[in-house]
Structures are given as structure tokens and as C-alpha cells.
Amino acid sequence: MPPFDQTRFRLPRGARADAVLAGGVFVVVALGAEGQRLSHGEDSAPSQIASWLLIAAVCGTLLFRRRYPVTAGWFTVLGTGAYYLLSDIDGPLVIVPIVALYALAAQGRMQAAIGMAAAMIIGMAAITLAGSSDVTGTAVFMLTGWLVAVVALGSARHSRLAYAEEEARLRATEERLRIARELHDVIGHNISMINVQAGAALFRLKKDPAQAEEALGAIKASSKETLRELRATLGVLRRVDEQAPTAPAPGLARAAELVASAQLAGxxxxxxxxxxxxxxxxxxxxxxxxxxxxxxxxxxxxxxxxxxxxxxxxxxxxxxxxxxxxxxxxxxxxxxxxxxxxxxxxxxxxxxxxxxxxxxxxxxxxxxxxxxxxxxxxxxxxxxxxx
Structure with missing residues (x-):
């Protein structure tokens, strides 16, 4: 059996994901509404037309939930309310505003999410108080629990995503600071020593050419070391597959090199x-x-x-x-x-x-x-x- 290739199977994202969500919800709602219709008998033709138009409109609103999240959310609430008032079939269209409610809470739009949930609960309670036999106090209580749970889950996801983003920013900041320290320590030290050694070479050039030559040799060695460490640092930043450096990693085992460099600088x-x-x-x-x-x-x-x-x-x-x-x-x-x-x-x-x-x-x-x-x-x- 050939191995599963994850690169060939990817979940849809963006507009495709919205289209899949809207289509899947429409199928579920349509099947539920049709099952309710078959068990309760035929509706009048105008009622059926109005019901299916509202189902299509409310489910289709999910296509715009990213571009107009708050407007789309409120439309699903109002459209679902109109559906239950006009239709004789108690289909599961309420799952659409619940999906929109979760999406708003997950985006951190808590005021809009709480407002939508409150409107749904108040609407259901008003229908119950009006004496409707289809909606009872138990149904209102259960809907309230579901809406509170959905808002809480969406808020938890928003908090988790915000924490992950903040943690990623902190890691990036720490990495930048670490790289800045490395560049300062490596380049700053070597360039400072080169500057001191160059001054010593100029001072000794006429009085003691041998010592001047020794200082120039130290400058050459320091500049070579600077270039090597700079290339190594840039290689890590670029993440290129270069040959690993053969020089030992900086550590106290190389303290003698620092001493020798400082001594050449006087x-x-x-x-x-x-x-x-x-x-x-x-x-x-x-x-x-x-x-x-x-x-x-x-x-x-x-x-x-x-x-x-x-x-x-x-x-x-x-x-x-x-x-x-x-x-x-x-x-x-x-x-x-x-x-x-x-x-x-x-x-x-x-x-x-x-x-x-x-x-x-x-x-x-x-x-x-x-x-x-x-x-x-x-x-x-x-x-x-x-x-």
C-alpha cells in the first residue's frame, strides 16, 4: 500500500472553506427539514417556498462570514427567527446562527457575539410567553446553555490563538536580541582589536618595523576570524545548507586566543x-x-x-x-x-x-x-x- 502523502490532501481554506461549510450546513438543514415535513405532513405551497428560500439565504450567508462577520451573523439570527415564525416545519436551521456565533467569539468580537446570543434567547422567551406550544421553557433553558457554551468555546479559542501569537512574537524578539548580542560581541570585539592593532602598527612602523609587521599579521588574523564568524552567523539566518564550520565553537577552551589577540594589541x-x-x-x-x-x-x-x-x-x-x-x-x-x-x-x-x-x-x-x-x-x- 503506498504511503499517505499529506501534501496531496489539504483541508480547504479561505473562500473554499466557507463554501464547504455553507454547503455542508445546507445539506444537514435540508435533510432535517425534509424529515420533519415527512413526519408532520404536507405544508402549504407558499409556506414551503418561503421556508426553502430562508434556508438557502441563511446558509448562503456563511459565504460572507469572513468579509462581513458581524453583518452576516445578525442576518443569520434574523433569518432564522423569520423561518421559525413563517414555517410550520421545525427544521434545524438554528445551527447556522450558532456557527456564526462561534466564529464571532473566536475572532474576539465578544460584544457582537453576546448581543446575538441575547437576541436569540429573548426571541425564544417572547415566543414562549406568547403561549406557543412549540417552544417551552425547557427549550429556552437548553438554548441558553448551548449559546453560553458556544460563546465560551469561541472566546477560549480566541484567547489560545492570541496567546500563541504573543508567544511567537516574544520568541522572535528574543531571537533578534540573541542575534544582536552575538553580532555585537563577535564583530565589536574583533573590530575593536583591529582598530587598536592598526594604531599600534602605525605608531611602530618607523620605530620598530618588526613589531609593526607583527601587528599587521594580527590584524589579518582578526579580520579573517571576523569574516568567518560573520559568515557563520549569516548562514544561520539564511538557513542555507552550507558546510559546517570546522573551527571550534566559542568557549573557554578558546580563551587563550582572546588573550593572544589582546596582547598583540598591547x-x-x-x-x-x-x-x-x-x-x-x-x-x-x-x-x-x-x-x-x-x-x-x-x-x-x-x-x-x-x-x-x-x-x-x-x-x-x-x-x-x-x-x-x-x-x-x-x-x-x-x-x-x-x-x-x-x-x-x-x-x-x-x-x-x-x-x-x-x-x-x-x-x-x-x-x-x-x-x-x-x-x-x-x-x-x-x-x-x-x-
Missing amino acids: LPVRIERTGPERSLSAPVDLAAYRIVQESLTNAAKHSGAGQVTIRLAYGDRELALDIEDDGQGSAARPAGSGGGSGITGMTERARALGGELTAGPRPEGGFAVRARLPYGTTGKPMERSDR
């Missing part, structure tokens, strides 16, 4: 590790790397530091990051520089993992960034290689 950096080194989950490892990267970028751009110390403390439940320099503190780097993307982005990264981050001048001078990143479900001790 910024001495020292790393100190305490506690047994642990394997980190990808989000924690990436966040730690980006925090170190952004801190070194800020130190190179703003502080004029003579020394930067990176302390990595592996605790039982969290990784503690302390990046300190002996530069100018916050005087040369106002919080919110660069549109607030630097320190704000680091703080958002830490909070997203359930951690915290603080940044500010040190009492003894310089600037410090301190972060606490919980391990989560990972963080098992691993073998440390000799350095």
Missing part, C-alpha cells in the same frame, strides 16, 4: 584558574567566553589598562568570572556606551542562565566585571591537562 592579560575545571554546557561555555571577550574589548577601548586579570573559579554549583583591570575605571567608559549593548548584553546573558553580573569601578582603581554562571545540569569535573 594589552597584557593574565588568566588565573581555581578549583577543578569542569565541563560546561554549551550555553554556559558560550556566555563565559562572550563575557571575557566583551570585557577585554572594553578594557582595550576605554581603560588604558596596563594589566588585565581574568579569574575563573570553578565552584560546586557555579562558575565565577572576575575580569579586573588597572585602568581608568568608569571615567572613560560610561555605562551605556555603544547604545548600552556591551554591559547590558553581558548582564542579559548571565540572567538568561539564572546567574548574575555586575560591572563597575574598583575602589583601588580600575574596572571590574564579576559574573556568576550556574552550571545547570552539567558541570562535572574533568581531567585537567598540563599547561
